[in-house]
Amino acid sequence: MDQSPLIDIGLPIALAIIMVGIGLSLTKEDFAVQARSPWATIVGLFGQLVLVPLTGVAVALAFGLSPMLALGVVLVAATPGGATSNLITYLARGNVALSVILTALSSVAVILTLPMWFGIGARLIPGAADEEVTVPLGQTFGLLLGVILIPVLLGMILRARKPALAARIERFVGIVGLVVLVLLIVGIVLGERDRIVDLIVAVGPAVIVLNLALIVIGGLLAWICRLRRAEQIAIAVEFGIKNTTLTLLIAFTVIGDDEVGLAAAVYSIVMYLTAFLVVYGGRRLMRTAV
Template sequence: MSPDLLTKVILPISLFLIMFGMGLSLKLADFKQVSQSPKAITLGLIGQMLVLPLIAFLLAIILKLPPEIAVGLMIIALAPGGATSNMFTYLSKGDVSLSISLTAIVSVITPFTIPIFAAMSMTFFMENSTQFSLPVIKTIIQLLVITLIPVALGMFVLSRWPNLATKLENFLKWFSVFFLLLIIVLIVLKNKDNMLNFFAEAGLATLLLNISVLIIGYQMAKLAQLSHAQSVSIGFEVGIQNGTLALLVAGTLIGNEVMMIPAVTYSIIMFFSGSAFGWWISRQKSK
């Protein structure tokens, strides 16, 4: 997982296309969800921007994770949701409009928050014991270029050529899931001799993080008396993160292969835990 073709070329290009595909599904009217459902949006933002990183931080301390693994866990917790969370919400009959709105809003915020809090995490967990650093301003600019610009381009294409945008969006929605799986397969094949060690170091932490925040996000919404569909959306938005972006931050922007490990284990686990969570909430609704 050293800086190579994967981290320098494939990850940035794939993330650009994924964010472009997200833009193809967004209209300015979608952001009106903020005023139409302020309670749901606010709760979703609290869950994703505050509760999720806090849970990751506590797990890193309680499990006494190695410093670079701890930072990698924080990076995946700081990432926004993505096409995968939207897909799980759709398949589980959640509020897709709310899911897309939350993904879009958080994706606008995180280019600013990830560099700041990732740098703080490196200072806290790693102190002065590493040669790796994260230039905050440069990283913010890089993330803006690779996330917000393609989203804006996608929204422009949708406004001018809606039929073309619909066709492209349907393709890129599945492309994003496929490409994340492809990236994970490439990383696993490249590091097949070390995968058991990777799961030994980060598997439990990412599993506990993923399961706990899926349930916490859903239960927060239920306690706030939101609808079942809105609760499903918030559960997935808090619990399913953009693994591609986390891999890019750790592997490309920071250039630390060890920090990529939590993003790899998380991205593998989330497909199974997300499916199990979808089955569980469908049983909750039937009851």
């Protein structure tokens, strides 16, 4: 894939801005609250970092996708939630603080776990080894450190020192994220326009199953672990609503393959559609909560 300055420079900057927004919504007290009652955070992190990527590998294998599309599905599953998951959790009446904490912690942990799960997928998916596609640990670590950890910390510092300014910037960040995602999807469609329909038909069913499975697994895991309904909603959303901007960044700048990124592009569309169902279901659940 031919890289443009928009992708090489603009995409990492845009993602860093989005991650600053997550930092702006965090305070030290958020971490203190979860530290005093950490069970929901432990359950959510275990699921996000272990069960969700495993589900992605299983779906990629079950649908017999081409190696690059299958790796794209694994990459989506290995990606953490993002600012959108926090918004959907709020609209669904879930535990927003838990959602934000899970997003922040999994975004940091993914610096190590994403390359690991991608490597596992590359070994298990038939034909993937022949493509000689890897996610280099050093390059990925440096990239994610620069666009995730540091921006989140900057956002938290700004929130602590200038809360009024932080509140104004936080509203702007969500718009940036949506615009960037739309532009990325359009770019993929244009880049693969000769075979876009065939690729979407190929990966669409797998992506739909993955999204629905992750939402159900999140809710069930939280229910089995006896978490409250607001926490069940937060974990279900966090599993199903991904930071696909990050997935696309890895696909473009590290892997350099449109086909890998296509799974993330299609997943983005699917997850926004299912988000409406999650919001509706979450509100109904919370109305009947004891």
